[in-house]
Amino acid sequence: MKHTNYSRRRWLILTAGCFINLCIGSMYAWSVFSAPMADYLSQLNGTQLTAADLAIVFVVANSVGPVTMISGGRINDMFGPKLVILVGGLMFGGGMVFSGFATSITHLIVGYGLLTGLGLGMVYGATISTSIKFFPDKRGLVGGLSTALFGISSVIIPPVAAAITRHMGILSSFKIIGIAFTVIVCVSGFFIDKCPDGFKPDGWRPPQKSGDTHQENFTWKQMLGTPTFYILLVLLTCGAVAGLMCIALAAPLARQMIGMSVASATAAVSTLALLNVSGRVAAGVLSDKIGRVNTLALACVLSVAGLYLLYIAGQGDVKTFYAGISVIGVCFGAFMGVFPGLTADQFGTKHNSVNFGIMFCGFAIAGYVGPTIMRQVFDATGSFKGAFLIGIGFCLAGFVLTGIYHLLHQKARRMKVAAEH
Structure with missing residues (x-):
């Protein structure tokens, strides 16, 4: 595909990336899952757990993201974002679904903590960096929009997850949300192409270097x-x-x-x-x-x-x-x-x-x-x-x-x- 076509198609790529970020930002809805999950595990195992006892799950999920942002980033830079988003989407959604079968805190750490957290790192890194590459003329705006959709997920998803939990139980909530987001992330990923080297949108010329800008590509x-x-x-x-x-x-x-x-x-x-x-x-x-x-x-x-x-x-x-x-x-x-x-x-x-x-x-x-x-x-x-x-x-x-x-x-x-x- 020629650069000229990408000048139009890049808006579709940005939209797909924003949909993906809206889904993966749901990881930060953990507070909605933690209390009912603690109650469920307490009844299942005859113990007394609170949401605070499950905090380690979110700590792990929030800590492992940079690992796959870096490793997945190398794959993204070499081969493009489709593969990275597909694998990351399967990990993210699969971790949610796996958590829907949890019988212990360890089970949740593996599912929600490791799988979901590592999947998020792969996907988030790929969508953000790809969007930035396609918009050299609007990097600030695009970075803001891409990360905003990720952030607004923590406002939209909690009431949805809470409603599913009330009507169908906490385990079903994990499974339904996990399956839905796996489909959305993986399908949306097919609309995101690798940005050609040196891409410039039609009619745009790079500005002269400023204090914030350098033309070299650093490894x-x-x-x-x-x-x-x-x-x-x-x-x-x-x-x-x-x-x-x-x-x-x-x-x-x-x-x-x-x-x-x-x-x-x-x-x-x-x-x-x-x-x-x-x-x-x-x-x-x-x-x-x-x-x-x-x-x-x-x-x-x-x-x-x-x-x-x-x-x-x-x-x-x-x-x-x-x-x-x-x-x-x-x-x-x-x-x-x-x-x-x-x-x-x-x-x-x-x-x-x-x-x-x-x-x-x-x-x-x-x-x-x-x-x-x-x-x-x-x-x-x-x-x-x-x-x-x-x-x-x-x-x-x-x-x-x-x-x-x-x-x-x-x-x-x-x-x-x-x-x-």
Whole structure:
């Protein structure tokens, strides 16, 4: 197929990728499955389990994704996304179905934790990097849309899963959702083609290099040999910590700090999720206009304000709490939406599947650091407030890193100009 045809077909490819991401984002609906599954296993085995006892399942699922993002990314860069999405879709849906036969926590760790988590990593890496390659003219927007559909799944899927569970039981819920998403992911994958090397949409010419953009295609080894990679990796970790601190414990925060009811705390969780999604798209569009790193610097500053609002919120301060949690949601979404395009800008698109998989390790680190800070501060003080001050420190460090990034690239440009003359 000629490049001219891909200029039209790329929108179909993006749509298919968004449908796939909507499905695989359902992994983050674990909180809907955990409580009824704990009740089921308790009755089955004559033990007393709670949702907290099953938390290890989600920890495993959330931790193993970068493994297949990197390994599947290499296959994607070499042979294209169809095979990667097919295998990943079978693993993701198969893990869900396998969980529908669970008789123990170990069974769930293998099914939901390993199979579903590894499948998600393969599929997510392939859809994001392929979409980015087809839209060199709109990387921010496309990165925002692709990750937004992944994020909005945590709003749409839980009520659907809860309804199936109420009417048919928890095991049937796993099986039905697993089969449905296997079909959707694998069929949608056939509409996603490998992006031709050097693809340019009709009528578009690459802009001159900016501080965020380089024309070279770095292999993962070359990327690891640059100081820029480590700056961006730590920047991603710092920026994601604030969001993951709050996302992981949004409901307990609302109830313990503000005194909200269960229903009001659930509404706060939904608000956070929706603003997280909105932030991905809005920041993606903004980054196309003012630059990726400038957008992230703004997100770091706003995150400081959001965390401070949470720090000063007390019992009954619903408006202050909502203001803080809303800012944090938007800023966390900014980091998730901007980084796929930033990685491609910085290190090229040819090996972006592997490179973004490695860069995504910064998110996995933040996924451990953020919630751990919250738990340890609460255990030590009986309050979450001290954790917000630590989070502010991470955001300020992220802002400093954006400045270091710009200084580094100004120096590189000066050296290049001097060498040319």
